[in-house]
Amino acid sequence: MVHRFSTRLLNVCIGSLFKAHKLEKAESVIINGIRLGVLPDVVTYNISIDAYCCFGIDAGYAILHQMREADVTLDIISYNSLIASTTRNHQIDRSFDLFDEMIQRGIAPDVWSYNILMHDLFKLGKPDLANRIFKDIIIADYSPSIATFNIMMNGLCKNGYTNNAFMLFRNLQHHGFVPELLTYNILVSGLCKIGRLRSARRVLKEIVESSHVPNAITYTTLLKCFFRKKKSEERIELLLEMKSKRYTFDGFAYCTVIGALIKIGKVKQVTEFMVDMTEIGIELDIVSYNTLINFYCKTGESEKAYKLLDEIEKKGLECDKYTHTIMIDGLCRAGNIKGAAQHLKYMNMMGFDSNLVAYNCLVDGLCKVVQIDDAIKVYKSMEVRDSFTYSFLVYSLCRDKRYHFVAKLLLSCLRSGMKILKSAQRAVLLCLRYSGFPGEAKRLKSKIRIARILNH
């Protein structure tokens, strides 16, 4: 009895140590426990799996081996934790292997396992398969949890079936299903994504009527949608509503609002919100810093931007690829192309997973100061390109009257299956037509058509 109590105490202890990211401390507590005769049980190991999975599946999987060596029997929770972490670690394909392995070991999946599996299938863009599992759960009466329904509705929304999600929601309600705030937020987000603002607003009303209190997530989702839709009156109305309920106005909301206001050039309002944010005492994270640095880059206050960079370092935060990209874009805007190129080099040295946007900013910057040959040089050195890269180049090549080169570039872009703005395509055709090459324009047009058909 004493023993069991000690192990429970051990578990509580290492649980909070892991939560505080004190891995080594947790490890030493486990080892000391063993020395004192307090043996870890399956719960101890499951907590460890959860903690180690943030370093990848293999780190979590290693705990399974430890369990086998310690002769502790794996249970369904061990596997569910592992399978759930495949989604977070972008290794969804491995979740199916783990599922097989689990069944082979004679561990029967529970509702959680099926929930995770559904979620993975939706994430992989396979709503049909997810739907089949959902039906199985219902038919076999696996006692679906509220998460089952939430995952189902969210997955439908994310895969372009928002209307079906809504139908499911009404159907469930009809059968006595009581939605939680999360359920409502999923629907609001789904409706916003397909631009059905009015329905989204109606759901907001329903939330209040059902005596739930909408939270910051509800509001930021709606607000982002309003900003995208350029509905200025509703935007202001909603902003006021958000501000009047201060407690729902968190760092996420501030970043959304400030980011959107920067985009539409409302400098004065941005400043007000920035003052507000610091007065409320919101702890700035790297995303907030990026937002603020972007603001100072856009207003040309580079000293302030650099000051924030110092602050990031002092706080022990780490600049991410967004910070660097924003700086590169800012340097270009300030006319310091050399500095931007240097910063990009530095960024490459640091080894970020993607520097495509930063390259695009440099190409755009070079185009804007009409150093088109340099822009082409950078373009040629890029390993990955997207429609932005091509758009920047196409427009400035047209302006520079390099018709044949731009025609070639446009075709290679389309042939590689890349989408490019229709207006950029039109620009090239118009250029050719009105510069004495109507025949060439015609030929290019049919080539574009063929490339489009081949890509479909």
Add this chain to the structure above:
DNA sequence: ATAGGGTTAG
């Protein structure tokens, strides 16, 4: 475990 935030063109 399932909902929300930051960069690039037009």
